[in-house]
Amino acid sequence: MRLRRLIIATHRDLGYFFAGLTVIYAVSGVAVNHIEDWNPSYAVRTELKELGQLPEAPTEALADEVLRRLAIDEEPTSVVRMAPHQLKVFLDHRNLTVSIPGGTVADERVRRRFALFEANFLHLNTGKGLWTWIADLYAVGLLVLACTGIFIIPGTKGLGGRGRWLLLAGLGIPIAYLAWMAW
Amino acid sequence: MRRTVAAFVIVIAMAGLAVAGELTGTAYGSGVTIAEPTPIATLLAKPEGFVGQKVRVDGVITGVCEKRGCWMQVTDPDTGQGVRIKVEDGVIVFPYESMGHRAAAEGTFEAVKLTPEQVTARAAAAKEAAAGAAAAAGEPCEKAGEPAVKAGCDAPVQNDTIYLIRGTGAVIQS
Structure with a gap:
């Protein structure tokens, strides 16, 4: 029970802390995904x-x-x-x-491009140097968020039930795509 | 947003200024380590003699890969001769707004032989472009086909060969 409280607190605080950066990276991610069609910066x-x-x-x-x-x-x-x-x-x-x-x-x-230039600058780590370390820290933060996220809710809505199937479905998408590409 | 802008400014400041010969500016990749540039005219006069060698060129940036910043063309303003600096996608990103700025760049000089189909397609595209406004616009010759080198389909060609520098670093004057 104490462990779950710690997991929830960690997930909550990291979630708040990295929310801004997640939005920046997500927006830039979509912009850069379509780089064949436009210049995102x-x-x-x-x-x-x-x-x-x-x-x-x-x-x-x-x-x-x-x-x-x-x-x-x-x-x-x-x-x-x-x-x-x-x-x-x-x-x-x-x-x-x-x-x-x-x-x-x-x-x-x-x-x-307003805001997108800055978002891409950070997301693509164009500046290198200090931002490399901050981005690494963010990556570790995302890992902790993912790992704590799956243990937040116990029981049938958590890993014991629906959560398990959603977790497998989420993992299945990239695996299926890679298998399809290899085939 | 304010935090993002502040972080952006800090990153820029951390990137610092680099010096290449008499050129001071922002460093990309490993910057410039070779003290003496090879004149582009010398490089292109007998290119085969430089293939495989690490060289540095100085000049004005007259072209940048519009979408990815994965290449730039450095041109000697006195002769108009230029050479493409091709870098790995994402490893170094040349800013599109750096066009017209002076730059020093270095890397390994390379020759990429075009296939007969690419030579024919390029000639046709160049003729078509020269006849229309595209010549002035410097539009990429879409019909010319992009060789595996990915240095832009309008990269300068000499003797059916694209001579380019596999860039490891550059300094661009601010």
Whole structure:
């Protein structure tokens, strides 16, 4: 009985403590699961613009002309002539790919997705270092939550009855999937 | 949310700044350990001589894998020649917003020979792109097919071969 009280208290307190992180990881998990379909961290919007014929000029002068025609008053981070027919102008969270001499511009704007960027940063452990240890601690916490969770309720609703079947069903899903993939 | 933001800031601060030659910025992977960069033009002039060697290149980031950040293209702004830095998915993630920033990257130089089908498909896709606005947009050549290298289907090709660096680390100027 004392042991069960300890299990319940541990499960409850860890549940409160890790609730926030669980929500962050769950939201990021769904976002990252669909990485083939979208960029979960950045919203990239590209707009095609026509500037008209551009003069043959040195790279810097050409970049200045492109910025002037687009009415952009910003110092580029860098300018690169990728090929005789292509110029790239990089601005803060904005990339211009210019077709020379035709003057077609792919104006790409990059924006961090609100909250998702931070959630993915944590979930994917992009920062490494300290967060690796915090994430490890969280993983141990989840393990304790899972282990204590199955012993909270005794009797027919716990491991002695329904709980047992639900536990087996939950384990069965990944096993069945792996077996299906192997077959 | 405030706690998340605070944690994010702390993690960024812990990541610290790295120095590669004269380049100061954020380190990715094992950072940069080779003191002297090999000019990209030298690397691509006689690429076979560098295959299997660990090299460092410096330049401007002109492309990043949009979905996974699993590769970036470092281009010499003086020559326009670039090389892809391919990293393992999830091990190093290059931020999409780092485009236009200076970077130093190192790893093992590798040659990936394209199949005749891939060469034909790439040529067709490039021709199609050059004819339309896609050339300016730099859209990935979806029809060209992605070789096993996973460095983007628009990776620069030379002599039917994609030369790339299996990246182990990089420093990107903030």
